[in-house]
Amino acid sequence: MVIPTSMPVVDEEMEKEVLRALREEFFVGGKSVEKFEEEFAEYIGVDYAVAVSSGTDALVIALRCLGIKGKVITTPMTFVATAESIVLAGAKPKFADIDANTWNISPEEIRKSIDRDTEAIMPVHLYGLPCEMKEIMEIAEDKKLKIIEDCAQAHGAEYNGKKVGSIGDVGCFSFYSTKNMTVAGNGGMITTNSRKIAEMAKLLREHGGSNYSEYIGYNARMNTINAAFGRVQLKRLDEWNKKRKWLARLYEKNLKEVKQIKLPLIDERHVYHLFVIEAEKRDRLREHLKNKGIFCGIHYPVPIHQLKPYRKYTRKKYPNAEKHAKTALSLPMYPILKEKELKMVCDEIKEFYGD
Numbered sequence: 001m002v003i004p005t006s007m008p009v010v011d012e013e014m015e016k017e018v019l020r021a022l023r024e025e026f027f028v029g030g031k032s033v034e035k036f037e038e039e040f041a042e043y044i045g046v047d048y049a050v051a052v053s054s055g056t057d058a059l060v061i062a063l064r065c066l067g068i069k070g071k072v073i074t075t076p077m078t079f080v081a082t083a084e085s086i087v088l089a090g091a092k093p094k095f096a097d098i099d100a101n102t103w104n105i106s107p108e109e110i111r112k113s114i115d116r117d118t119e120a121i122m123p124v125h126l127y128g129l130p131c132e133m134k135e136i137m138e139i140a141e142d143k144k145l146k147i148i149e150d151c152a153q154a155h156g157a158e159y160n161g162k163k164v165g166s167i168g169d170v171g172c173f174s175f176y177s178t179k180n181m182t183v184a185g186n187g188g189m190i191t192t193n194s195r196k197i198a199e200m201a202k203l204l205r206e207h208g209g210s211n212y213s214e215y216i217g218y219n220a221r222m223n224t225i226n227a228a229f230g231r232v233q234l235k236r237l238d239e240w241n242k243k244r245k246w247l248a249r250l251y252e253k254n255l256k257e258v259k260q261i262k263l264p265l266i267d268e269r270h271v272y273h274l275f276v277i278e279a280e281k282r283d284r285l286r287e288h289l290k291n292k293g294i295f296c297g298i299h300y301p302v303p304i305h306q307l308k309p310y311r312k313y314t315r316k317k318y319p320n321a322e323k324h325a326k327t328a329l330s331l332p333m334y335p336i337l338k339e340k341e342l343k344m345v346c347d348e349i350k351e352f353y354g355d
């Protein structure tokens with residue numbers, strides 16, 4: 001038996017919708033794209049959603065729409081696309097360390113990092129757990145900074161009754177294949193309550209206005225069949241997130257006695273895009289599980305500030321992010337993971353540590 005780290009769900013309705021869209025609609029930016037945008041905006045609770053071709057494009061376009069050129073504070077513990085988008089948009093990343101318990105960017109560290117060139121904060125709701133948005137919004141208001149939420153890992157997660165992606169100035173989502181919902185390939189979405197931002201995002205995704213170009217833009221439109229697939233995935237999202245939460249509690253129940261590991265925050269707000277633990281002898285544990293057919297991920301082995309292209313943006317150390325990168329292990333987590341498979345993973349972890 002093989003248990004992967006993550007697995008997308010494809011059902012008959014998704015396949016049918018893709019085929020229907022392929023036969024009936026324009027291939028790029030067809031009717032399904034518009035419908036997907038309307039439904040996604042409604043789901044998130046914002047006035048506008050603009051579909052683009054990836055989460056990275058969503059972030060770059062969002063920064064361009066806000067006119068950010070100075071420093072953007074973000075976490076060093078994230079997928080590289082977060083910091084990459086800042087550089088691609090012509091701004092500069094500035095890192096603030098993570099909290100040792102949530103593994104999300106620490107509001108206290110954000111405050112310490114702000115200088116007069118700071119224009120924005122890009123919090124990442126890492127692994128599916130919303131950041132401390134109340135504190136982050138207060139900082140933004142206080143210092144007159146823009147907020148771009150990187151929601152690539154947190155579709156459907158709620159913070160104080162609001163969905164992530166509806167709290168800051170702009171929210172950016174990725175629909176890459178392993179995410180909590182996908183479009184069967186690459187795709188992204190920008191969410192906002194600002195008509196001005198939504199209109200500019202629509203221009204930027206299409207060469208800045210195509211034949212009547214107003215800006216230097218991108219070819220970042222969404223393909224119709226991806227939107228058709230995504231619309232059905234969106235209908236399943238809440239049920240899948242519920243299942244992920246249930247699986248997380250099951251992991252907690254089975255692993256809480258294992259002293260050599262630290263569990264993630266078990267919290268109603270968390271949608272567990274990944275179920276990440278901090279583990280002693282992490283690499284050996286991963287190898288042990290692999291030998292039993294259980295594949296675990298090391299998502300961010302090197303924090304962004306230590307990656308070659310980003311070293312020039314800081315000379316500081318970020319001890320919490322550095323420790324997390326050395327010990328973090330992503331256990332299998334996806335809505336069709338079976339209870340008995342999850343128990344097997346837990347039993348093998350216990351066996352490894354000799355419990």
Ligand SMILES: Cc1ncc(COP(=O)(O)O)c(C=O)c1O
Pocket residue numbers: 054055056057078079081082124150152153173174175176186187188
């Ligand atoms: C936190 C984060 N930001 C941005 C991205 C970029 O999204 P995409 O791969 O769709 O460009 C991803 C995912 O891949 C991500 O996990």
